[in-house]
Amino acid sequence: MTNSQSQRAPTSTNFSLVLILVSDLARNKLRVLLYLMVVTTAISVVLASHLNRQQNIVMESLMQQKDDLDVEWRNLVLEQRALTEHNRIENEVEKKLDMYRPSAEEEVVVKLK
Numbered sequence: 001m002t003n004s005q006s007q008r009a010p011t012s013t014n015f016s017l018v019l020i021l022v023s024d025l026a027r028n029k030l031r032v033l034l035y036l037m038v039v040t041t042a043i044s045v046v047l048a049s050h051l052n053r054q055q056n057i058v059m060e061s062l063m064q065q066k067d068d069l070d071v072e073w074r075n076l077v078l079e080q081r082a083l084t085e086h087n088r089i090e091n092e093v094e095k096k097l098d099m100y101r102p103s104a105e106e107e108v109v110v111k112l113k
Contacts, residue, residue: 025032093099
């Protein structure tokens with residue numbers, strides 16, 4: 001190799017990368033459009049999956065809250081039934097108010113005109 005070959009002068013071909021990219025994009029409009037559609041679709045699928053997961057988390061939280069409220073409601077119904085039993089009410093009345101059920105001789109019938 002000679003000295004003249006290793007020290008070649010740079011050629012005058014100065015390419016602009018931006019110009020090349022724009023010209024390639026202009027020639028392949030359909031490919032660019034399809035590429036953009038694929039990227040847009042992929043992003044929308046990711047977003048839809050994320051929103052679906054968020055909604056499932058909220059739904060599970062609400063279902064748990066519904067179950068808790070259902071258990072509480074059943075306990076309150078049982079408590080209400082226990083508090084309104086006739087035997088319990090009679091016992092409370094006898095203890096706290098000193099009331100009793102009158103016998104047949106003690107009953108008084110009032111007639112209204």
